[in-house]
Amino acid sequence: MATLLLVGTGLIGGSFALAARRRGLFDRIDGIDTDARALADARSHGVVDAPGPEIRPDAVCVATPASHIASCVEEMGRRHPDAVLFDVGSVKSPVVDALRAGGRVSPRFVPCHPVVGSERSGPSAARADLFEGRSVVVTPVAETDAETVGRVSGWWRTVGARVTECPPGEHDRILAVTSHLPHLLAFALMEVLSDFDDETLRATVGGGFRDFSRIAASDPAIWSDILHENREAVLAWAEKLVARLAIDDDKEALRQRLADARERRRRLDV
Amino acid sequence: MATLLLVGTGLIGGSFALAARRRGLFDRIDGIDTDARALADARSHGVVDAPGPEIRPDAVCVATPASHIASCVEEMGRRHPDAVLFDVGSVKSPVVDALRAGGRVSPRFVPCHPVVGSERSGPSAARADLFEGRSVVVTPVAETDAETVGRVSGWWRTVGARVTECPPGEHDRILAVTSHLPHLLAFALMEVLSDFDDETLRATVGGGFRDFSRIAASDPAIWSDILHENREAVLAWAEKLVARLAIDDDKEALRQRLADARERRRRLDV
Numbered sequence: 001m002a003t004l005l006l007v008g009t010g011l012i013g014g015s016f017a018l019a020a021r022r023r024g025l026f027d028r029i030d031g032i033d034t035d036a037r038a039l040a041d042a043r044s045h046g047v048v049d050a051p052g053p054e055i056r057p058d059a060v061c062v063a064t065p066a067s068h069i070a071s072c073v074e075e076m077g078r079r080h081p082d083a084v085l086f087d088v089g090s091v092k093s094p095v096v097d098a099l100r101a102g103g104r105v106s107p108r109f110v111p112c113h114p115v116v117g118s119e120r121s122g123p124s125a126a127r128a129d130l131f132e133g134r135s136v137v138v139t140p141v142a143e144t145d146a147e148t149v150g151r152v153s154g155w156w157r158t159v160g161a162r163v164t165e166c167p168p169g170e171h172d173r174i175l176a177v178t179s180h181l182p183h184l185l186a187f188a189l190m191e192v193l194s195d196f197d198d199e200t201l202r203a204t205v206g207g208g209f210r211d212f213s214r215i216a217a218s219d220p221a222i223w224s225d226i227l228h229e230n231r232e233a234v235l236a237w238a239e240k241l242v243a244r245l246a247i248d249d250d251k252e253a254l255r256q257r258l259a260d261a262r263e264r265r266r267r268l269d270v
Numbered sequence: 271m272a273t274l275l276l277v278g279t280g281l282i283g284g285s286f287a288l289a290a291r292r293r294g295l296f297d298r299i300d301g302i303d304t305d306a307r308a309l310a311d312a313r314s315h316g317v318v319d320a321p322g323p324e325i326r327p328d329a330v331c332v333a334t335p336a337s338h339i340a341s342c343v344e345e346m347g348r349r350h351p352d353a354v355l356f357d358v359g360s361v362k363s364p365v366v367d368a369l370r371a372g373g374r375v376s377p378r379f380v381p382c383h384p385v386v387g388s389e390r391s392g393p394s395a396a397r398a399d400l401f402e403g404r405s406v407v408v409t410p411v412a413e414t415d416a417e418t419v420g421r422v423s424g425w426w427r428t429v430g431a432r433v434t435e436c437p438p439g440e441h442d443r444i445l446a447v448t449s450h451l452p453h454l455l456a457f458a459l460m461e462v463l464s465d466f467d468d469e470t471l472r473a474t475v476g477g478g479f480r481d482f483s484r485i486a487a488s489d490p491a492i493w494s495d496i497l498h499e500n501r502e503a504v505l506a507w508a509e510k511l512v513a514r515l516a517i518d519d520d521k522e523a524l525r526q527r528l529a530d531a532r533e534r535r536r537r538l539d540v
Contacts, residue, residue, distance in 0.1 A: 115476035135473050164473040171474070174466060177459070178475045182482040185455055188514035190531035192447060192507060198537055203405050203434040204441070205448045205540055206385035208488075211481040212452040216535040218478075220528035224521050231517045237462060238515045244458035245508045247501045251494050258490035261460035265486040267468060270475055 001027045005057035005080070007072055009033045009042035010222075011118060012088045013063025014126030017047045019159035022128045030054055042123035056080065059155075062087040066225040070098035077106045085109040086152045090117075090175060091229040092139045092168035107145035110152040111168060113137045114161060117179065119217035132160035139168040176233035181241065183223055184234060186216035271297045275327035275350070277342055279303045279312035280492075281388060282358045283333025284396030287317045289429035292398045300324055312393035326350065329425075332357040336495040340368035347376045355379040356422045360387075360445060361499040362409040362438035377415035380422040381438060383407045384431060387449065389487035402430035409438040446503035451511065453493055454504060456486035 004026040006017050017029045031048030033039040042048045060076045060083050062069055069089045076085055085108055089095060092111045099105045114136045118125065136156040140149045153163045166174075190213060193201065227234060248254040274296040276283050287299045301318030303309040312318045330346045330353050332339055339359045346355055355378055359365060362381045369375045385405045388395065406426040410419045423433045436444075460483060463471060497504060518524040 115474060117476050117478040134476065137474055162473070166474075174470065174474050177462060177465075178471065178479045182459065182478060184515060184517070185511070186482065186535075187528050187531040188511050189447070189452065189455075190534045191514050191527065192510045193534065195447075196444060200444065201448065201538055202540060203432070204385060204407055204436075204444050205538070206387050206404065208387045208452060208485045209448045210540045211484050212456065213535055214481050215478045217532050218528075220525050220532055223528050224525035227517045227524065228521050235515075235517060240462045241455070241458050242512050242515070244461050245454060245505075245512070247454070247497045247505060251498050254497065255490050255494035257461065258457050258488075258493050261457040262487050262490055264460045264463065265456075265483055268471055268475070270472060270480045 002059075003028045003030065003055055003057045005029075005053045005060045005076075005083070006031045006042075006048055006063060007033075007060060007076065008063035008065075009038050009047055009123045010063060011121050011123075011125045012114060012116065012130075013061055014042055014045070014047040014123040015116075015128065015130035016061055016063070016088065016114075016159065018126055018128035019131055020155065023158045025155055025158055026059070028055070030057065038123055045123050045126065047123050047126055053080070057083050059084045059086070062089075065222055066091050066094075066229045070095045070102070073106070073109055074099060074102055077109065083108065084148055084151060086112045088112055088114055090179065090226045091172055093172045094229045096139075096141050096168050105141055105143040107143055108148055110144060110149050111139045111141075112152065112156070113139070113171065113175070114156070115175075115179070117215065117218065119214055121219040121222065129160070131156065134161050136161040136163050137171050138163055138165050139171050140165065141168065172230050173233050176230050177237040180226055180230050180234045181237045183215050183218060184227060184238065186213050187223070189213055190216045272329075273298045273300065273325055273327045275299075275323045275330045275346070275353070276301045276318055276333060277303075277330060277346065278333035278335075279308050279317055279393045280333060281391050281393075281395045282384060282386065282400075283331055284312055284315070284317040284393040285386075285398065285400035286331055286333070286358065286384075286429065288396055288398035289401055290425065293428045295425055295428055296329070298325070300327065308393055315393050315396065317393050317396055323350070327353050329354040329356070332359075335492055336361050336364075336499045340365045340372070343376070343379055344369060344372055347379065353378065354418055354421060356382045358382055358384055360449070360496045362441045364499045366409075366411050366438050375411055375413040377413055378418055380414060380419050381409045381411075382422065382426070383409070383441065383445070384426070385445075385449070387485065387488065389484055391489040391492065399430070401426065404431050406431040406433050407441050408433055408435050409441050410435065411438065442500050443503050446500050447507040450496055450500050450504045451507045453485050453488060454497060454508065456483050457493070459483055460486045
């Protein structure tokens with residue numbers, strides 16, 4: 001019998017639990033959450049079977065907010081010395097750095113980031129198909145055991161994800177511009193809109209605004225953590241972006257810039 | 271028999287033609303386009319019946335790129351002194367200002383902006399249902415005939431749109447931040463991504479990036495025009511936004527900012 005301990009029963013961890021159960025990766029899933037209501041919700045939605053680690057887990061999935069991941073991985077490594085550990089956080093270097101600063105990075109810990117943001121959150125939003133066709137970036141370090149990386153990557157593939165490996169620093173630099181900066185921009189856009197009342201905005205916005213600003217409805221606790229943890233990289237990209245916010249005098253030059261940007265966006269075909 | 275002359279057979283004008291025909295607003299639709307291929311496409315897609323104004327039009331819909339609207343409205347007003355004129359451009363003040371500078375704003379001209387952007391363009395993308403449930407902002411000025419405003423607003427309602435009235439300057443100031451600045455940000459984001467290859471990006475982006483950057487695939491000719499026409503307002507909002515791109519030292523203050531932004535986004539419910 002294979003047992004998973006889920007630490008943090010929100011959208012991402014909860015979805016992994018549902019997907020892993022459906023695919024038969026684990027027979028039993030125990031859950032821990034500092035939020036008693038979330039844990040109760042997770043039980044009633046069939047995300048976890050029981051609270052706490054009632055039996056020794058084979059694997060521990062750390063799905064807490066970013067700023068708690070390192071301490072949680074450290075504690076779980078101590079309590080469950082034979083378990084495979086992995087996290088699902090959006091920022092990777094600070095976790096590894098904090099573990100090193102605190103002593104050592106366990107060879108049994110595989111840092112993971114499933115790129116499956118949603119403006120929804122909590123165990124009731126969890127879905128077994130959340131990872132189907134989506135990307136998971138795995139960021140092992142020198143200390144990480146290669147076989148354990150293979151096992152955890154296999155679990156992600158089993159729940160439908162495409163797995164890529166990347167060093168933690170490189171991951172954080174890329175995600176700062178593809179995910180974290182867009183979130184900061186969307187939040188900031190909602191802030192500057194305070195000049196207008198809701199009725200005026202509803203009468204004047206279209207599909208472009210709707211899609212662009214969707215991520216401004218993301219969880220503030222999760223995102224204040226992520227932005228804090230990856231602050232330097234996000235602000236460095238923000239500076240580069242701000243330098244591009246010119247509107248060229250030469251309209252043909254502007255058109256060419258926009259054409260190049262469009263070509264890149266279309267080629268990505270995401 | 272009621273006849274519409276469509277000047278510019280792209281996505282917006284073409285969709286109005288299809289919708290107006292379906293709702294029986296016009297029995298015949300003639301079309302003009304400086305792009306012969308677009309005009310041919312418009313005919314083969316059933317957007318227009320014939321090229322040119324073969325008979326005297328009752329209404330003229332000016333659906334050209336923003337920088338050509340004023341000269342086109344002026345010319346059409348001269349050629350068709352009894353026709354109702356309206357446009358579908360995304361920027362309103364420069365049109366009215368240019369008409370005034372050139373002599374007068376015709377009382378028969380109703381400036382309109384259907385807020386229905388799409389990253390698709392051209393007559394083949396036109397859809398009769400494009401305006402269903404969407405917003406159209408009508409920006410009459412002192413010179414505009416009130417009865418004509420009522421007729422044109424009625425046409426928009428007939429094709430499914432919600433109609434709001436607003437002065438042109440106020441329209442441009444709102445759209446600068448709800449639509450034009452988001453487009454500039456999305457284009458600029460694609461530009462700064464030139465550090466990474468396509469494969470790396472595809473492996474690391476999620477739904478947040480996809481939706482945020484969708485509008486970067488918008489038509490470069492249309493958008494270089496819009497950004498140019500509304501340049502001052504867009505850059506003024508860009509400056510306000512940039513001032514918000516800080517990541518507060520105080521994480522609780524940051525969380526509160528993001529929570530307020532989320533609350534606003536949720537309340538809009540767009």
